[in-house]
Amino acid sequence: MLHTENENVRSRLLKGHFGIEKESLRIGGDGYLAHTKHPFPKDPHIVRDFSENQTEINTPVAGTAQEAVEMLGLYYRKLQAGLKGLCNREYLWPFSSPPFIRNEEDIPIARFYGAQAAKTGYREYLSDRYGRYKMTFSGIHVNYSFDEELLLADFAVSGGRDFMEYKNQLYVVLAEQAAVYGWLLVAATAASPLLDSSFVEKKQYGEDTFTGLSSIRCSELGYWNYFAPILDYTDIRRYADSIKQFVDDGLLRTPAELYYPIRLKPAGENSLLALREKGVDHIELRMFDLNPFAFSGVDVRDVKFAQFFLVWLLCRGRQEFPKYAQVQAVQNFKNAAHYDLKTVKIVMPDGTVCPVVDAALCVLREMQEFYQGFPEEVRRILEFETEKFTNQEKRYAYRVRKEFGGGFVEKGLALAKQRQEEATVVLQEGNCEKSVNFVVAGWKCTDINKS
DSSP, X not given: OOOTTSHHHHTTTTOEEEEEEEEEEEEOTTSBBOXXXXXXXXXXXXXXXXXXXXEEEEOOOBXXXXXXXXXXXXXXXXXXXXXXXXXXXXXXXXXXXXXXXXXXXXXXXXXXXXXXXXXXXXHHHHHHHHOTTXXXXXXXXXXXXXXHHXXXXXXXXXXXXXXXXXXXXXXHHHHHHHHHHTHHHHHHHOOBOEEEGGGTSTTOOSOEEEOSBSBGGGSTTSSOXXXXXXXXXXXXXXXXXXXXXXXXXXXXXXXXXOOOXXXXXXXXXXXXXXXXXXXXXXXXXXXXXXXXXXXXXXXXXXXXXXXXXXXXXXXSOOOOOOHHHHHHHHHHHHHHTBSOTTTSEEXXXXXXXXXXXXXXXXXXXXXXXXXXXXXXXXXXXXXXXXXXXXXXXXXXXXXXXXXXXXXXXXXXXXHHHHHHHHHHHHHHTTOOSSOOOOOBTTBOGGXXXXX
């Protein structure tokens, strides 16, 4: 869809903006969930998700993937310093799957008051409908928007008359095609093959449970509604209306309840009305697991790969996505969350059925061909992702099972403590690992040890 034959367009393809959301559970030194109040009530970039102990970092918008990950690291260090300084020291659980859980009451719903009290009511509804155990899964959301200069250059080539209409349609097509191929991101970033036994059997603590899945939260056991959503990708209004129809039909209480791996969002307040009136600001990819091998929970190469993936989708042209294919697309996401990717199948857009590994390598080969002539870093990152499917030892899920099996919570707790020490040593030394030239939430990198 993007006119890559035009030099003004092609030269700007990899310019964009990033934002990262990271969820993680606060735990005590015994490996159980914390029951204290959210420790950063005044920081708009460190908030809560479902439960009071599920902390979420939301970075400001960044101009590069590297900058977004560095900002995530700054907030992560600030959060770790705060938890270390509590009277009863707490830690951040480093995995997408939870540690010990006593019962549902061990998962305290986040409490909001006054004008925000409805947020608690909504969480109580989710608790009744889906159960609290499922809500303990944590992950990474990557938000991406194309640079305005890129879109303006492509708009000029397209001959369109209304830039907002052009931009909205571009993102609608992108969301549609990301639904077709987004299973690749699940398979590439899955990192949660293990659960503690207390998740599946009350009062049974300390025994590893292997489910045969590599990302439980993205699998059929994770974040999905009780129906396969069919969305209308004709234009932004019909897209928004198709989501509203689920609410009107009683399938969802609010649009936010649509547990789909891809979302289109407006700037500012996230609502369907804003999406219709203000248009699309960015696309949200919600399928990344926490990566315990990366300091702040996400490898910058995976964030950059997400960008390359989205650009590739927009440049390869639109493929038909009928209703039956949308149902299959949901199943593809779930299949890609399995551990053995050589036996579980993906149905490709042309109807071809093949193992996830083969399907992934097919897509990656096409991406490598597309990116010939681009900077060397692109080739290296595509090779990094390709190795995950040619050598299973490179997959995060494989490494987690190998390194943290035989004592998942015990070993995970040791890693949580190690990460906190690493984060706070950096703070104490006044060293932010790299020179960062931006201000975050009113404090600079050199000021972070004052928190």
